[in-house]
Amino acid sequence: MSQSCISDLVVSRLPLYLRAMDLMIDKGKKSISSHELGKQLGFSSSQIRKDLSQFGEFGKQGTGYDVGYLSEQLRRILNVNHIWDVALVGFGNLGQAVASYSGFIHRGFRIVALYENDPEKVGSKIGDLVIQDISEMVEDIRHRKIKIAMLAVPTSEAQNTAKTLIQAGVRAILSYAPITIAVPNYVRIEYIDPVSRLQQMTYYLE
């Protein structure tokens, strides 16, 4: 099936399958059945089989999925069989936390550039990275051909910053600002908004 026929909902589950495979590898597990994987992830085994079958034949009747092979294939499908360079814009509390998160590199992403407009922060070194002035952002991103950015700027600046990033060539944005950002259809955008997730749960609470 061609890539464009696969629903966003299926694609959104692939990282969870990959995450589960990598956890299995860490535990030294060699194979897993769709039933067992489903139990772990809270999905039905038929959903898992259906999702994965859209990309090829990964499971074997009776023995289930080869964990190492499926991990490798999911990495290929998700395009994270190499490391992506990522720019981080905004270095307030949130940006600092994102920058210090150690979970990116093993899963395909490396923050290679930090941009901030506070002159007191610009020029400081964070690990190997120097915080750059946001005025250098467009040229720098263009020059380095960075395609992915994480947005940790104040809500009021999120839409404009996204626009600038896209002009510079960014094609995927992960925004931490609690606002829906308009992007052209050739750009992907995803959001991290913990409060929306909390509200989604309080709906069900008494």
Added chain:
Amino acid sequence: MSQSCISDLVVSRLPLYLRAMDLMIDKGKKSISSHELGKQLGFSSSQIRKDLSQFGEFGKQGTGYDVGYLSEQLRRILNVNHIWDVALVGFGNLGQAVASYSGFIHRGFRIVALYENDPEKVGSKIGDLVIQDISEMVEDIRHRKIKIAMLAVPTSEAQNTAKTLIQAGVRAILSYAPITIAVPNYVRIEYIDPVSRLQQMTYYLE
């Protein structure tokens, strides 16, 4: 329609509608059409009308939605017309960032307890809160009847900590650990995993 008939997918969109209404209020806007709201959120106007109609009749032909009224109603539907007490477990880099995030209180949540197992951190004061030893967690949560927890512990401790929280009476968990956690069906769990969101986008990148 009774609450149990409404799909999780519809519920997951309600916080986005509320967020948009509150932004409109900030901008002094009094009403909005489903078409305009849809354009802002990247949904079709018919989807918005269909979603909201499951909870009552909020829009008026010709004038659209009354922003203040819809905001109030969404708050009631999502049970955030009052402030929820939230416990935060884990006070490493991530937990510190979560604790310092100022976006919770205006949207229905207040962190009232911090638990950590690092003896060097226990006893420190963060704003008005004292970091408590994780050994006090169960009794404290039970005593204070806290129903919501955010989990910022290392991946290897996430499942066990969730189990303990549930035993203490927590019924909704927002986990920042990149691992799927098994919970009984009377408990809600949501995840914040920026890498999964990034991988979901790289799927579409060349």
